Each structure stands twice: as structure tokens, then as C-alpha cells.
Amino acid sequence: MPVDYSKWDALELSDDSDIEVHPNVDKRSFIRAKQNQIHMEREQRKNHILTLKFERSVNDGLLKRISGLLAALKSHASDAPASSSTSPVEPEKRYEAMVEEVGVHLKRVEDLQKELQVKLDELEGEEKKKITSENYHTGFDSSHVNKSASPASDSKPKEKQAQPELLNPEYERKLAAQQDQPALPAQTSGAMMTTISYEFITAHPHILAEKESDGLLVEAFDASLENKEDFARQCVHQALLLQYCRALGKDGVPLFFKRISQKSNAHEMFFKDVQDTYAKIRTRSRQIAAERAAEGASGGVEQIQLHAVEPGTTINITVPDPTSEDEQVKQARAIFEGFKPELRKALESGSLDEVNKVLGDMKVEEAEEVVGLLGDAGCLSLEEQIIDATTEGGRKQLEEMEKLAGGAGETAPSGEKELHPDPE
Structure with missing residues (x-):
């Protein structure tokens, strides 16, 4: 089947046009000059079209006035003035000559309108021959999105599907109570969020980032320094939970909850890791607290005391x-x-x-x-x-x-x- 290239005939000259120029003429300069010429001619053609349209609108108004004047003269032809002794021409002939002169002007304006219309059609036809960016327009635009209707509920009862055991099954009720609280930064809110579960991690996969688990461990250390042991243990548990899910790869979240829900070696290993990590954090926090207490006891408090400097x-x-x-x-x-x-x-x-x-x-x-x-x-x-x-x-x-x-x-x-x- 032959390829039809006729649709490209309406394109103007472009930078990659395959044209041949004289060897002494730079091709890029020639194309640029040709483009400038095309743009200039297009602008002149636009201005000419606007001028012709304006002239036609003025002539339309003039035709109405001349036609009205001519009709008024013809209607008053019987009321022509009587003859005068000083005028050699008869009154009827003079009045008819005046009406005829007005008709000549009307004919000239009508002929001029026809000429303007021919020129206007010619210029507009030439304007439509070439495709330009001004001819582009939006064919259709709609922001309506058809939503698929929800399938009708089956009358047959669905079989109960096996679901993984959740660490905190009541998280939805607790989350609803926390929705009115102001939002916190990602790291802080992750530390305060003690209701991580399978559905929550699936809905918020961004909390699997390494910075979130690190932030939870930092919160656990700070809580241990403040003697908030329960909160510290919970932060350690959630931090290691995120680490395990991240380490298991792409499908780590469902795989982790599936293994942890079973009483297996994975279950024991995870909770042993949580306990060991918490014990290390608690031991280090106790050491830091003891060091601070010792520094406070040895250093004392800075005081101002009065003593004589010179002996005697x-x-x-x-x-x-x-x-x-x-x-x-x-x-x-x-x-x-x-x-x-x-x-x-x-x-x-x-x-x-x-x-x-x-x-x-x-x-x-x-x-x-x-x-x-x-x-x-x-x-x-x-x-x-x-x-x-x-x-x-x-x-x-x-x-x-x-x-x-x-x-x-x-x-x-x-x-x-x-x-x-x-x-x-």
C-alpha cells in the first residue's frame, strides 16, 4: 500500500526541511531567513484580513444610509419643487438626475463590497492552506470520570477466610480516637504510634523506611532515661518489627506476620531479639544516669564565696x-x-x-x-x-x-x- 504524504503539504518550512541551497550559502542562515519571511508574510496577511473586514463593516453601514436616502428620494419624487425662472433645467429632470447620482454611488459601494469579499476569501483561503499553532484547539475536555458500580452483594454467605493474627486487633478504635490530634513529624509520630499492625503498615508503607525504625530506637533510649520502661519496651518492639519487615524484602510484611502468628522458631527469635535489645538500652541508660549523678556529686554547684586574697x-x-x-x-x-x-x-x-x-x-x-x-x-x-x-x-x-x-x-x-x- 503506497504511503500518502499529502498531509504534510500543509506544513510550513521547518529547521529540518530537506532543501538544497547554493554551496556558498549557509543552509541554517537560509532557513532562518526563510522562516522570518514566512512569519512576516503571515503577519501582513493577518493585518490585511483585519483591514478588509473593517472596510466591509464600514461599507455595510454606508450602504444602509445610501439605501435609506435613495428610498426617501424616490418616495418624494411627486413632491418635487415647481419650476423657477432662473433655472434653465426643468425641475423634474433635475430631481431625477439627483436620484440617479445617488443610485450611482450605491452601485459603486456595492461593487466595492464584492471586490473586498473576493480578496477576503482569497486571503482566508491562503491562510487556511498552512497548519500553524494558532489553528490548534481543544477538541474536547472533560473532568468527569466514570466510576465502576459496586458489584451486587451475593446472597450466598462467603466462606470464612484465614487471616493472619494481628498484634493489636483494636487499632481501628484507637486510631479513630487519635484522628483529632494534631499531626506530628514522621519520626515522632512513628514513635508515638504504638498500634502498628498488618493493615496499618500496608496502608502506610512509608513507615518501613530505615529512619523510622532508627527514630523509634532513639525514642526508646530517651524513654529509658526518663524511667518510662513500658514505653521504651514498646518502641523497641515496633522498631524491630519494622526492621524485620524491611529485611524480608518486597513481600516482607505479609511474610513476617504469617511467620510471627505461628508458634515457631521465628516467633521465639523475634521476641528474644526484642528483649535483648531492650536490655542493652536499659543497661546503657542506667550507666549514663549513674555517670550524671556522679558528675553532679563531684562537681557540685557553682557558688560565690568571699575570701581575702592577700595574706595578713x-x-x-x-x-x-x-x-x-x-x-x-x-x-x-x-x-x-x-x-x-x-x-x-x-x-x-x-x-x-x-x-x-x-x-x-x-x-x-x-x-x-x-x-x-x-x-x-x-x-x-x-x-x-x-x-x-x-x-x-x-x-x-x-x-x-x-x-x-x-x-x-x-x-x-x-x-x-x-x-x-x-x-x-
Whole structure:
């Protein structure tokens, strides 16, 4: 059967047209120039068609007016004016000449309309010869989808089919109660979802991803740290369930539930794996809890304490006099009155240990602020300590201070000796 190529005759020149050009002419440039020429001619033809249509619409209106005028003149031909002495032409002939002239104009417009129509038909025919993208249109468009009718229910009772045993057969009721809760991220919701079953995994295959089982194990570890053992064991169970289904391959979900529903080695192996994994997580969480407790006991809590830095000096505590008329003392007393009762009581006792005890119970930021206010109020002052050398304790303290002073004195001369050596 011969192939009919006539349908391609209506196509314009394209980039892959098989044409022959002069060797000195670039084929691509020639095709591009030819395409530009075709587009230009098509645009000119469109504009010409629009112009002809507009002229025809104007001429249609003009024909109506001329036809109306001609009909009015013919109807009033009997009412022509009488002859005048100044006009050499008879009135009837003059009126007939005017009607005839209007008829000539009507004939010209009608002939022009016919010429315009011929040109318009010619241009439109040429426009329809070639296939362009503007000629494309949607043949039909429908968003209606025919749904197959549900088959009629059989009157015969269906035989009971064997179904795999579900780990949680009441999951539908629990899921209905959880539908009103806000949605959580995939990993968190997987950890909170303790009702995984055969139907649920089949309906939500995305939870078989490795990140979901890893997230469940992380949740189990966190729950074990918080002493939520039941929740931790459940998370481990569900995480390993997902791992086993994923490891069994494409049909792993039905295969796993089929094997797990039977009292076989697979059933025992799975639950033993769950118990061992949970035991490892619980042991590690207990170790971490013990390490944290030990660090807290050894490190203690950061505190602010007052101690004299230089040897031979002591920190004395002074309480502003409430009866003083001095302006500075009044301001210091106002700061003192702003302290907590236990701090005021410790300051009034004059014991630095009592003050340190109160500061130790405060937070670091609060204690630093209190120490600054104590300095502003003048409640703390440094004084040199008077050492009684007649007592054994005083002599020991004096010897220690002399050793410290001697060590400092020996360091300076040695440094001077290095900086300024003796020229001899």
C-alpha cells in the first residue's frame, strides 16, 4: 500500500526541511531567513484580513444610509419643487438626475463590497492552506470520570477466610480516637504510634523506611532515661518489627506476620531479639544516669564565696547605722534594707562564714549582684591582721608570711642580675 504524504503539504518550512541551497550559502542562515519571511508574510496577511473586514463593516453601514436616502428620494419624487425662472433645467429632470447620482454611488459601494469579499476569501483561503499553532484547539475536555458500580452483594454467605493474627486487633478504635490530634513529624509520630499492625503498615508503607525504625530506637533510649520502661519496651518492639519487615524484602510484611502468628522458631527469635535489645538500652541508660549523678556529686554547684586574697588581711563586715544623719550612710542603709532577711541577719552577726552560707544558697548571677551591692553599701572592708608573735600560732603564721616575702625578694634580684650583669 503506497504511503500518502499529502498531509504534510500543509506544513510550513521547518529547521529540518530537506532543501538544497547554493554551496556558498549557509543552509541554517537560509532557513532562518526563510522562516522570518514566512512569519512576516503571515503577519501582513493577518493585518490585511483585519483591514478588509473593517472596510466591509464600514461599507455595510454606508450602504444602509445610501439605501435609506435613495428610498426617501424616490418616495418624494411627486413632491418635487415647481419650476423657477432662473433655472434653465426643468425641475423634474433635475430631481431625477439627483436620484440617479445617488443610485450611482450605491452601485459603486456595492461593487466595492464584492471586490473586498473576493480578496477576503482569497486571503482566508491562503491562510487556511498552512497548519500553524494558532489553528490548534481543544477538541474536547472533560473532568468527569466514570466510576465502576459496586458489584451486587451475593446472597450466598462467603466462606470464612484465614487471616493472619494481628498484634493489636483494636487499632481501628484507637486510631479513630487519635484522628483529632494534631499531626506530628514522621519520626515522632512513628514513635508515638504504638498500634502498628498488618493493615496499618500496608496502608502506610512509608513507615518501613530505615529512619523510622532508627527514630523509634532513639525514642526508646530517651524513654529509658526518663524511667518510662513500658514505653521504651514498646518502641523497641515496633522498631524491630519494622526492621524485620524491611529485611524480608518486597513481600516482607505479609511474610513476617504469617511467620510471627505461628508458634515457631521465628516467633521465639523475634521476641528474644526484642528483649535483648531492650536490655542493652536499659543497661546503657542506667550507666549514663549513674555517670550524671556522679558528675553532679563531684562537681557540685557553682557558688560565690568571699575570701581575702592577700595574706595578713581579713574581710570585716560593717552594718550601716540606721540612726546616722549622713547622706552616704542613709544611702548605704537603704541598700542594706533591700537585702533578704537571711542576708541582713548574717551581716548583723558579723560572721563571714554566715554570709558565705547565704551566698552559697543563691544563684551565681544573683550572688554576684549582691556582692556588688555590698561593696556599694560599704558593708565589706579589708584590714591588715595584727599577729601576736608571743603565741605559738602567731609565730607559725609570721614564719609563713616571712617565707612568702623572702621568696618574692629572691626572685627580683635574680631577675635584676640577668638584666644588668656586672661588667667585671
